[in-house]
Structure formats: structure tokens, C-alpha cells
Amino acid sequence: MSTATAEQQVEKKKGEALFSKKNLRLISDPLNENNPITVQVLGICSALAVTAQVKPAFVMSLAVIFVTAASNVLISMMRNAIPSRIRIIVQLTIVATMVILVDLFLKAYVYDVSKQLSVFVGLIITNCIIMGRLEAFAMGNKVWPSLLDGIGNGIGYGAILLMVAVMRELLGSGSILGVTLLPESIYVNNNLMVVPAGALFAVGLIIWAQRAHNKYYETE
């Protein structure tokens, strides 16, 4: 009886350490105050290109969450063994390997989405969020915080992606996930949201709204 409670306590203590306030902030910060897209300005390329519809945006977010988390963990494990002169190449190789895994997985299980994303799956390699997090966090932190940081930034990226995609698909095609919500009789589709320029406007407006809410101003 007493040993059981002791064990439980140990477990609880360990659980608290794993999800301490500091660690939870690693996940929650990138969602708003330190969002990779709107505040750190990283990983814009793919964020704009895959967001004409919700489905590819969702798949893309999952892929990026996986790649950031996995490469953060791997680099964090190897951080003391990597000579700093060649670290960029090492990081790129790890990220490229993860992306190849994702690419093959997508081709095997969701071929149509993989066709839709075309080169943008490969371009996850050069997504600055991943390199940025590896440089700024994983190279100097232990494995567990790096995992949380990777997941947090991946989710922060995905959240913006989904917001842009919902806006664009709803206003541009009158549907979400291919289900028509605004039939042509009530709402005439705005083709501007489907073309690339629409993505830029959508992100610009999201940045405006978020910065106004957080009172975060840029001084030039």
C-alpha cells in the first residue's frame, strides 16, 4: 500500500516535471505571442502556397509538425557531437531524411493530396521554421524540451495555415473540405481568394489582427 502510493507520488512528480509550467509554455508560446509565421516571420513560402483548400493545408500542417518535432529531437540528441562548422549540412541532411520519410508516406497513403502538394512537400526541407528551431533551440537544449518546442512551433504554424485555408476556401470556393456551405445563389465566389494574391492578403490581415490584439508593433 505504502509502496504503491510512493510509486504514484514518484510518477506524479515525474509527470509534473515533464509538463511543468516552463515546458508547457514551450508549446503555448508559439501559438500566439511567438508564432513562427506572424511574429518570427519564418516558413512563409509553404504557408501561402498550399492554402487554397483546407485539406492539403491540414496534411501539410501534420507533415510539418512531424518534421519539426522529429528533427528537433534528433539534433538535440546529437548536439554535443556536431562540430559547429558543418552543423548546417548536418541539420539539412537530417531534415531532408525526415522529409523523404514524409514524402514516401504521403505517396503511399494519400496519393491525391501528395499530387496536390507537389513540390511543396520537398520544400519542407527549406522551411525556415525547421532550420530556425534547430539553430535557436535544439542545438542548446535537452531532448524533451526540444520535442515540445518542435511540436509547439509545428502547431503554431499549422494554426495559421488552417486559418488562411478556411478563409480562402470559404470565400473563394464557398466550401470547406469540399462541402459547399455558401451556394452560388447566396454568395458569388470571390476568385481573388483562390489566386496567389489572395493568400498574401489573408496573411496580411491575420498579422494585422493578431498584432493589434497583442499590441505588438514594429518600429522601423
Add this chain to the structure above:
Amino acid sequence: MDLFNLFIRSIFIDNMIFAYFLGMCSYLAVSKNVKTAVGLGAAVIFVLVITAPLNWVIKTYILDADALIQGLDLSFLAYIMYIAVIASAVQLVEMIVEKVSPALYGALGIFLPLIAVNCSILGGSLFMAQREYGIGETFAFSLGSGIGWFLAIVAIAAIREKIQYSDIPKPLKGLGITFIITGLMGIAFMSFSGIKL
């Protein structure tokens, strides 16, 4: 004529920034004044023109199915090979620029190594592979895309220099307004679509 057509297309119609959003990170970060924008744009053209044909050679003679040895398909290695070529080419450019123009080297600072992770470079190689270009087409395409990228970043830098003193809502300043201007420029560039030489 086809090659020239492709060249013009990739500058104006399939512009890396306005049509595919490739290389947006450095486009947003280094577009605060025209001079650095010109330097980075030139570096991108240079790296793109070197890496895309190089990757074409690697793809055609090593990675494609049955290219190296009968029955061997290495195309799953494409990403790693491309990025390795790009990273080494960037290293080379960095060394050359440091030697030839220390002033430009100082101005480009951290962004030169970042060309390695500039999506437009890897994007050039991936589009080349996906659209199955020949070597001539690859060359025309990469030169055109590089020039298109150069054009876009120099244009936005000039605009940002001008609007520095404009009265923009505070939260929209900087990043937000740059996005919206880029969108407007994208619409302007759309008017080129449909042009055929």
C-alpha cells in the same frame, strides 16, 4: 523560340514570388533597402543558375531509374542530393563574395548562408525535376526564375523605402503592409498571364 518563351514566362508569369511564394522568408527580411536587395537578388540568380543545371546532371545520370546501373532507381535520394549540391554551391558563392566584395559581404551578413535554405533555389531544382525539363530548358528556366526573383525583391525594397514615412496603422506596419503590397504586386503581375511569344 521555345526556350525564350520559357525564359520570359518564368520571369513574369510563373514568377517565383508572386505565383509560387518561393523564397518569401529572405524576400521579407532583406527588402528594407534597395542596395542589399540588389546584392541578395544577384546572389540568388547566380546560385540558381549554377545549381539547377548541376542538379539536372545528377538527376539524369545518377538518380533516374536505370541511369547508373540497370534496374537501380535512386530517385528517392533526390531531396538529399539536391540540398547537398545547393549547400555546397552557397558555400562557394560565400567565399567568392567575401574575397571579391567585402562591402557586399558585410551588407548581406547572415542572409548569404541563408540562401541555402531559400526555397526558390530548391524549388527551382524540384520544378525542374517535376516538369521533366531538358538541359536547355533547365538553364532558361533557372535564369528566368532568378531574374524574376531579383525583380520582385528590388521592387518591394524600393516601395518599402518610399512608404517608410507613410502613416500606416501601427499594427500593420512592417510585415503586414509588406504582405498586402506584395499581394497587389501579384495582381499586377497577373496581367502578364496569357502572353505568349
